[in-house]
Amino acid sequence: xxxxxxxxxNGTAHTAEVEPRLLLVHMIREVLNMTGTHIGCDxxxxxxxxxxxxxxxxxxxxxxxxxxxGKSITTIEGLAPEGGxxxxxxxxxxxxxxxxxxxxxxGMIMRCVELLEHNNNPTEEEIRWGISGNLCxxxxxxxxxxxxxxxxxxxxxxxxxxxxxxxx
Amino acid sequence: xxxxxxxxxxxxxxxEAIALLNEHGDEAKVLSGGHSLIPMMKLxxxxxxxxxxxxxxxxxxxxxEEAGVVRIGALVRESQLExxxxxxxxxxxxxxxxxxxxxxxxxxxxxxxxxxxxxxxANDHPAVMIALGASxxxxxxxxxxxxxxxxxxxxxxxxxxQQGEILTEIRIPVPASGTGNAYxxxxxxxxxxxxxxxxxxxxxxxxxxxxxxxxxxxxxxxVPLRASRSEEALIGKPLSDETIALxxxxxxxxxxxxxxxxxxxxxxxxxxxxxxxxxxxKAVERING
Numbered sequence: 001x002x003x004x005x006x007x008x009x010n011g012t013a014h015t016a017e018v019e020p021r022l023l024l025v026h027m028i029r030e031v032l033n034m035t036g037t038h039i040g041c042d043x044x045x046x047x048x049x050x051x052x053x054x055x056x057x058x059x060x061x062x063x064x065x066x067x068x069x070g071k072s073i074t075t076i077e078g079l080a081p082e083g084g085x086x087x088x089x090x091x092x093x094x095x096x097x098x099x100x101x102x103x104x105x106x107g108m109i110m111r112c113v114e115l116l117e118h119n120n121n122p123t124e125e126e127i128r129w130g131i132s133g134n135l136c137x138x139x140x141x142x143x144x145x146x147x148x149x150x151x152x153x154x155x156x157x158x159x160x161x162x163x164x165x166x167x168x
Numbered sequence: 169x170x171x172x173x174x175x176x177x178x179x180x181x182x183x184e185a186i187a188l189l190n191e192h193g194d195e196a197k198v199l200s201g202g203h204s205l206i207p208m209m210k211l212x213x214x215x216x217x218x219x220x221x222x223x224x225x226x227x228x229x230x231x232x233e234e235a236g237v238v239r240i241g242a243l244v245r246e247s248q249l250e251x252x253x254x255x256x257x258x259x260x261x262x263x264x265x266x267x268x269x270x271x272x273x274x275x276x277x278x279x280x281x282x283x284x285x286x287x288x289x290a291n292d293h294p295a296v297m298i299a300l301g302a303s304x305x306x307x308x309x310x311x312x313x314x315x316x317x318x319x320x321x322x323x324x325x326x327x328x329x330q331q332g333e334i335l336t337e338i339r340i341p342v343p344a345s346g347t348g349n350a351y352x353x354x355x356x357x358x359x360x361x362x363x364x365x366x367x368x369x370x371x372x373x374x375x376x377x378x379x380x381x382x383x384x385x386x387x388x389x390x391v392p393l394r395a396s397r398s399e400e401a402l403i404g405k406p407l408s409d410e411t412i413a414l415x416x417x418x419x420x421x422x423x424x425x426x427x428x429x430x431x432x433x434x435x436x437x438x439x440x441x442x443x444x445x446x447x448x449x450k451a452v453e454r455i456n457g
Contacts, residue, residue, distance in 0.1 A: 001175055020176035020219065021209075042169055043207060044274060045359060056247075056276040062206050063277065066176050067199075067221065111273065132358040133271025 010078025047134030076106035098147030100138035171209035242281025294392030298384030299367035348454035
């Protein structure tokens with residue numbers, strides 16, 4: 001038996017008929033055709049499917065679409081307006097080589113949106129704990145940490161740190 | 169992975185939720201944070217015919233202190249526990265334990281009530297609740313009953329919650345002055361179950377004599393374990409290296425860990441002893457600090 005649900009995604013209300021067992025990430029990718037949110041492990045380990053549900057970062061592979069009924073979602077597509085400036089985190093990842101293959105990046109960035117909202121000047125340790133639910137299998141995290149620090153500085157209105165790449 | 173088909177209900181009141189549970193019997197499962205249940209459904213280890221989502225029921229998401237008791241609603245998320253000033257005042261142990269439960273995204277969904285109702289001795293909160301002397305409120309069509317944590321866990325995935333009942337609140341007595349508490353688990357990586365975990369709450373009188381002690385163990389026994397002999401070794405005695413060593417030894421003897429990928433039985437017993445000593449020291453440090 002299907003359920004009719006209404007979910008606001010990046011500011012636009014969408015109504016859909018869904019089976020209760022449909023996962024939120026599948027609704028986003030396959031019903032709404034927004035493929036910026038990735039599916040990695042499908043077991044709430046890797047964080048690639050992280051989105052904001054009513055402003056809180058969650059793993060959309062472990063939430064049912066029906067649980068989002070009446071709620072508001074932000075995905076990576078909703079961070080920067082079409083053709084407008086990038087979000088500081090997007091710019092930070094770009095400037096600091098915070099990605100190689102980019103598969104983990106939407107989840108990393110959506111997680112860090114909430115992290116920086118709570119604390120826009122996190123220490124390296126706070127960032128590493130903050131992204132402990134997100135796996136990156138290529139950059140090795142150092143440049144991701146730098147990207148988040150860079151974005152924090154930008155959001156605080158301070159001078160952004162040097163983006164010279166770090167070789168380790 | 170896709171779960172087997174089920175029907176989904178999201179009642180707006182506790183009474184409706186209980187009525188649905190009674191109507192559908194053992195075909196129904198309660199959905200709170202869903203971060204144990206949904207993975208099990210995706211793997212088809214669990215295939216309930218009806219999912220009763222309690223997330224839209226108001227009044228289950230508060231942390232309050234009333235008449236010497238801290239009351240935590242069943243739907244309070246791990247991230248709420250992590251950042252609660254009220255809890256931090258009496259129970260720094262909540263910051264210890266939440267930081268070690270899964271990861272930030274999972275903590276935004278996972279609930280204290282669900283963590284306990286799941287009835288898994290590998291979960292972290294059962295040991296903490298044992299150390300803090302908590303009780304659990306279970307609500308059914310007739311009303312509610314309060315079950316001490318020592319009478320709550322029956323076996324693997326089995327608890328005192330019966331058909332037609334919902335865990336609605338957790339109650340923890342505010343400790344006397346001179347009390348400290350602490351938790352740590354050794355985990356191989358973020359999100360793993362404990363290789364071993366130990367929760368301690370200890371009260372020391374002005375004369376240096378231990379007046380109460382609670383020690384709970386995580387993932388070291390088929391059901392969450394109270395280290396009773398360890399507690400008895402401390403109560404009524406001054407804290408000394410000898411009494412602490414005895415408490416640690418008793419805990420390592422009284423638990424029943426299995427050898428698995430996380431370590432051998434012998435290693436886990438040794439770890440238990442080390443963690444009991446460290447958590448007593450950390451809890452005592454917090455009394456003074």
